Amino acid sequence: MATPLDRIRNFCIIAHIDHGKSTLADRFLQLTGAVDERNFQDQSLDTMELERERGITIKSVSVRLTYTADDGTEYVLNLIDTPGHVDFSYEVSRSMAACEGALLLVDAAQGVEAQTLANAYKAIEQDLEIIPVINKIDLPSADVDMARRQIEEVVGLDGDSAILASAKEGIGTQEIIEAIIGRVPPPKGNRDAPLKALIFDAVYDTYRGVVIHTRVKQGRMRKGMTIKMMSNGLQYDVNELGVFTPAIKPAESLETGEVGYVICSIKTLKATKIGDTITDVANPAPHPLPGYQEVNPLVFCGLYPAGETDYEELRDALERLQLNDGSFQYTPDSSDALGLGFRLGFLGLLHMEIIQERLEREFDLTLVTTIPNVGYRVLKSSGEEMIIENASQMPAPNEIERIEEPYIEAEIITPTAFLGAVCDLCKDKRGIHVRIDYIDNNRCMVFYQLPLAEVVMDFYDRLKTISRGYASLEYRLLDNRPGKLVRLDILLNGEPVDALSTIVHRDRAEQIGRTLASRLQRLIPRQQYEVAIQAAVGNKIIVRETVKAMRKNVTAKCYGGDITRKRKLLERQKEGKKRMKQVGRVEVPQEAFMALLQVDGDRDK
Amino acid sequence: MIGVYLHIPFCRLLCPYCDFVKRPYKGAAPDRFVDALVTEIERFEGPREACSVFFGGGTPSVLTREELERIFSALRQRFTVAPDAEIGFEANPDDITPEALAAWRELGINRLSVGVQSFDDGALTYLGRAHGAKAAHQACEWTAEAFSNWGMDLIFGAYPVESWGRTLAACRAHAPPHISTYGLSYEPKPPFAKRAREAVDDDVYIAQYEAAHTAFENHLHYEVSNFALPGYESQHNLLYWRNAEYAGFGPGAYSFLDGIRSRNLSRFRDYERDPGGKSEALKLTPSEIRVETVIQHLRLREGLEKRVYVERFGRSLEADYGEAIRGLVQRGLLEDEDGCMRPTLKGFEQNSEIGLALLG
Ligand SMILES: Nc1nc2c(ncn2[C@@H]2O[C@H](COP(=O)(O)OP(=O)(O)OP(=O)(O)O)[C@@H](O)[C@H]2O)c(=O)[nH]1
Ligand SMILES: [Mg+2]
Numbered sequence: 006m007a008t009p010l011d012r013i014r015n016f017c018i019i020a021h022i023d024h025g026k027s028t029l030a031d032r033f034l035q036l037t038g039a040v041d042e043r044n045f046q047d048q049s050l051d052t053m054e055l056e057r058e059r060g061i062t063i064k065s066v067s068v069r070l071t072y073t074a075d076d077g078t079e080y081v082l083n084l085i086d087t088p089g090h091v092d093f094s095y096e097v098s099r100s101m102a103a104c105e106g107a108l109l110l111v112d113a114a115q116g117v118e119a120q121t122l123a124n125a126y127k128a129i130e131q132d133l134e135i136i137p138v139i140n141k142i143d144l145p146s147a148d149v150d151m152a153r154r155q156i157e158e159v160v161g162l163d164g165d166s167a168i169l170a171s172a173k174e175g176i177g178t179q180e181i182i183e184a185i186i187g188r189v190p191p192p193k194g195n196r197d198a199p200l201k202a203l204i205f206d207a208v209y210d211t212y213r214g215v216v217i218h219t220r221v222k223q224g225r226m227r228k229g230m231t232i233k234m235m236s237n238g239l240q241y242d243v244n245e246l247g248v249f250t251p252a253i254k255p256a257e258s259l260e261t262g263e264v265g266y267v268i269c270s271i272k273t274l275k276a277t278k279i280g281d282t283i284t285d286v287a288n289p290a291p292h293p294l295p296g297y298q299e300v301n302p303l304v305f306c307g308l309y310p311a312g313e314t315d316y317e318e319l320r321d322a323l324e325r326l327q328l329n330d331g332s333f334q335y336t337p338d339s340s341d342a343l344g345l346g347f348r349l350g351f352l353g354l355l356h357m358e359i360i361q362e363r364l365e366r367e368f369d370l371t372l373v374t375t376i377p378n379v380g381y382r383v384l385k386s387s388g389e390e391m392i393i394e395n396a397s398q399m400p401a402p403n404e405i406e407r408i409e410e411p412y413i414e415a416e417i418i419t420p421t422a423f424l425g426a427v428c429d430l431c432k433d434k435r436g437i438h439v440r441i442d443y444i445d446n447n448r449c450m451v452f453y454q455l456p457l458a459e460v461v462m463d464f465y466d467r468l469k470t471i472s473r474g475y476a477s478l479e480y481r482l483l484d485n486r487p488g489k490l491v492r493l494d495i496l497l498n499g500e501p502v503d504a505l506s507t508i509v510h511r512d513r514a515e516q517i518g519r520t521l522a523s524r525l526q527r528l529i530p531r532q533q534y535e536v537a538i539q540a541a542v543g544n545k546i547i548v549r550e551t552v553k554a555m556r557k558n559v560t561a562k563c564y565g566g567d568i569t570r571k572r573k574l575l576e577r578q579k580e581g582k583k584r585m586k587q588v589g590r591v592e593v594p595q596e597a598f599m600a601l602l603q604v605d606g607d608r609d610k
Numbered sequence: 611m612i613g614v615y616l617h618i619p620f621c622r623l624l625c626p627y628c629d630f631v632k633r634p635y636k637g638a639a640p641d642r643f644v645d646a647l648v649t650e651i652e653r654f655e656g657p658r659e660a661c662s663v664f665f666g667g668g669t670p671s672v673l674t675r676e677e678l679e680r681i682f683s684a685l686r687q688r689f690t691v692a693p694d695a696e697i698g699f700e701a702n703p704d705d706i707t708p709e710a711l712a713a714w715r716e717l718g719i720n721r722l723s724v725g726v727q728s729f730d731d732g733a734l735t736y737l738g739r740a741h742g743a744k745a746a747h748q749a750c751e752w753t754a755e756a757f758s759n760w761g762m763d764l765i766f767g768a769y770p771v772e773s774w775g776r777t778l779a780a781c782r783a784h785a786p787p788h789i790s791t792y793g794l795s796y797e798p799k800p801p802f803a804k805r806a807r808e809a810v811d812d813d814v815y816i817a818q819y820e821a822a823h824t825a826f827e828n829h830l831h832y833e834v835s836n837f838a839l840p841g842y843e844s845q846h847n848l849l850y851w852r853n854a855e856y857a858g859f860g861p862g863a864y865s866f867l868d869g870i871r872s873r874n875l876s877r878f879r880d881y882e883r884d885p886g887g888k889s890e891a892l893k894l895t896p897s898e899i900r901v902e903t904v905i906q907h908l909r910l911r912e913g914l915e916k917r918v919y920v921e922r923f924g925r926s927l928e929a930d931y932g933e934a935i936r937g938l939v940q941r942g943l944l945e946d947e948d949g950c951m952r953p954t955l956k957g958f959e960q961n962s963e964i965g966l967a968l969l970g
Contacts, residue, residue, distance in 0.1 A: 531812065533941065553812075553813070555812075555960065555963075556812050556813060556815075556816045556959060556960070557812045557815050557816050557819075557959055557960065558959075558960045558961070558962040558963050559793075559834060559958070559959060559960060559961040559962055560795075560961075560962060566615065566850045566856060566858060566864040566865075566866060567864050567873075568850065568853065568866070568871070568902050568905075568906060569871040569892060569894065569898075569902065571905075571965075572898070572901065572902050572905065572965070572969070575905075575962060575965040575966055575969055576969055578962070578966060579966055579969050582966070
């Protein structure tokens with residue numbers, strides 16, 4: 006029995022990071038009896054190991070709930086819990102396309118923050134019905150009036166319609182659900198029209214293969230029917246479909262307005278594209294759904310197999326992971342120092358860290374990551390123009406007419422107490438002041454234009470530090486601007502290590518070169534021969550450090566006859582040597598590449 | 611013939627850098643330990659002939675005469691100790707008195723190692739030792755009078771750095787026939803691990819190591835950390851370095867018998883409950899025994915003769931390790947003297963490099 010359209014509500018929960026989305030989702034799950042109370046865990050939809058460790062949501066998750074309203078009518082609610090961190094905003098957009106409404110959570114103690122605004126605007130753009138919810142009213146520092154005023158004045162929504170809640174204590178949960186039923190429109194779409202279903206997510210499951218997450222926009226999908234991916238024409242039989250309760254629950258069909266999963270025997274991972282439209286081969290729709298805008302990565306880095314991992318394993322892992330996260334990109338790349346690998350593009354540094362960790366944990370890989378950088382536009386003297394995502398591709402200085410770097414506009418919401426420190430930070434990061442808007446007596450919005458390269462490094466961490474966690478950041482890409490940029494090379498015994506080249510501002514080259522060289526000096530163990538570490542711009546050596554030749558490598562004592570343990574220690578040392586990367590005659594430990602990632606000059610001072 | 615090692619897991623004061631199994635010497639524990647040790651010796655099922663006995667620790671010198679008598683009587687019942695066998699004993703300066711020395715001699719102990727560590731009060735304080743320089747001098751004088759075969763242990767790499775020169779000079783004045791010099795290491799478990807960043811630079815370490823090499827030029831630098839006048843090498847330790855057989859008694863003690871490397875339970879309570887019970891016993895493969903043997907021999911200046919290898923394993927050293935050895939000779943870590951491979955001074959200083967190359 007298909008649920009009538011007017012008994013379905015599809016909504017997502019959006020907010021700034023940590024405002025309580027996943028906690029509120031817990032309350033919904035409990036209220037509707039979707040979870041087993043005995044095994045209940047907080048933020049139960051954050052199932053990924055990394056999410057639990059870090060206490061943040063990384064992936065959007067959808068769940069189908071059944072709720073009997075006050076008037077006795079049974080409703081099907083599809084909830085999508087979304088992440089709040091700026092790097093995962095793509096997840097939020099993706100989820101919105103499967104919804105008609107959004108709950109906009111505002112932490113009553115924090116008020117409106119950068120992603121509150123950004124996500125609210127996205128919801129408005131997508132024409133979603135937004136229900137503001139003021140959460141955490143149980144906190145002693147909660148200021149409901151302030152939150153209401155900010156929703157009204159900063160976001161531009163009706164502050165009086167905001168529902169007061171404490172996701173932690175379960176206050177307001179029922180009222181919110183009733184508001185969803187009353188205010189969010191049911192899905193539209195003709196159930197007899199040709200099938201159109203949006204692929205909004207997918208995962209690779211070792212046992213089931215590709216599991217597609219989909220929202221049926223019109224028509225219906227049935228078990229056994231033959232479907233077609235509209236972007237590439239590939240056809241498949243539907244082996245299984247169903248809904249998330251949150252556990253996977255098979256069904257006979259998915260109807261217009263419903264959200265669920267489909268499993269076909271999809272062999273090639275590339276065949277599945279997030280944002281693609283599924284249709285019925287027997288009765289195809291003429292046009293696909295609009296799909297998603299391609300996301301442009303902002304940060305790039307090289308990823309190379311290390312230790313036991315080989316190139317093919319890394320390639321397969323990337324292919325599978327991309328199915329689950331369409332917001333990173335990868336292309337094959339190679340490095341003299343690190344061999345065959347990939348160049349990856351990400352939406353931010355946290356995104357980069359998460360992808361790298363997911364690859365290592367979910368696929369059991371050992372990886373070496375190179376220093377992250379942004380994309381540069383290079384105009385050569387020959388008139389040729391190129392986009393450089395990898396510092397080692399940078400042409401020689403004499404061939405370069407001009408280098409341009411991407412700029413962003415940053416919008417920082419901060420308590421006025423930290424305004425001075427925030428502005429100083431922006432200035433230090435080569436920022437251009439735009440304006441300051443005062444939200445109320447205590448808070449303001451600061452606008453700066455900044456080189457993206459400065460923002461991706463350590464801007465976010467430092468912003469959090471100087472504002473004791475209170476300032477929040479949102480940014481959008483502006484344009485490319487010429488800059489005094491140079492390529493900084495690192496040489497070991499005179500040989501450049503391509504994987505360690507970076508593009509930096511000329512005024513910073515020496516400082517960064519010094520930091521890199523002294524870090525390397527500490528990380529490269531003494532070897533048979535002296536190792537010279539140099540930082541150079543063009544032909545000019547700007548910094549030099551030395552790793553002296555090895556003089557000592559001995560265990561003084563032979564522990565009461567523990568000869569086997571000593572042999573095993575040596576074997577481990579030997580293994581460690583094997584995992585080193587060979588640069589000329591120099592052995593560089595993989596940790597050296599990784600530890601170089603934080604190009605934060607301050608930490609070494 | 612095997613070596614017998616007895617681990618005496620007690621100290622009056624626990625040194626913050628030490629990684630051996632030990633506990634404070636107090637209460638009923640020593641008594642219960644001696645019971646367990648005697649039981650372990652009685653239960654031992656291996657060979658009956660001992661070519662050396664060594665009391666290590668911990669601090670064997672904390673034991674009373676009565677306790678030692680019980681241990682010796684168990685030993686002599688279970689083992690036939692060769693008449694010329696070395697019976698070595700580690701003692702702390704604090705415990706050394708003319709009376710104690712006489713008692714140890716009467717028990718049959720014929721070699722004494724004094725845990726001097728340093729003749730500098732500053733360094734002794736840094737190392738957290740109980741005794742001062744004065745006590746160390748006094749202990750050495752008394753020991754030299756009572757034992758012709760004696761030695762002292764010294765630690766370099768401690769602070770103040772300059773104390774090492776003074777300690778070397780003081781050591782020479784006592785003219786011990788045997789000296790062990792150990793570089794201070796900051797092992798992961800003892801309290802000193804937290805101070806690992808204090809470890810002296812490799813260059814200082816080597817300078818101090820070489821200073822000892824020079825200071826003791828009349829001694830033979832016969833092992834990475836050991837110096838001896840001819841005939842005064844530690845016979846017991848030579849068994850380890852030649853990868854021969856030995857049985858270890860006491861908590862956490864290692865044994866190597868019949869190709870099996872094993873370790874006693876090291877937690878005190880476990881050991882008492884099951885004296886001689888093993889926490890691990892590993893049957894080594896022939897190739898593991900071969901490589902361990904070569905690695906151990908190459909800690910010794912006497913090195914490894916090709917002939918000895920063939921006699922022991924029925925295989926050719928050249929075929930098994932020729933390439934690695936040639937590389938090491940080329941790097942100046944080994945020298946090949948008429949078919950005998952010996953480590954050079956550099957080969958001592960980078961001894962692990964030899965092992966790494968052999969594990970190839
Ligand atoms: N006092 C109080 N704490 C809350 C409430 N709701 C959530 N929290 C706490 O706020 C923190 C963040 O909650 P989450 O539910 O993980 O927040 P989120 O919005 O899902 O965070 P991201 O997914 O990372 O953006 C947790 O420590 C929650 O326990 C509330 O109503 N009151
Ligand atoms: Mg969350």
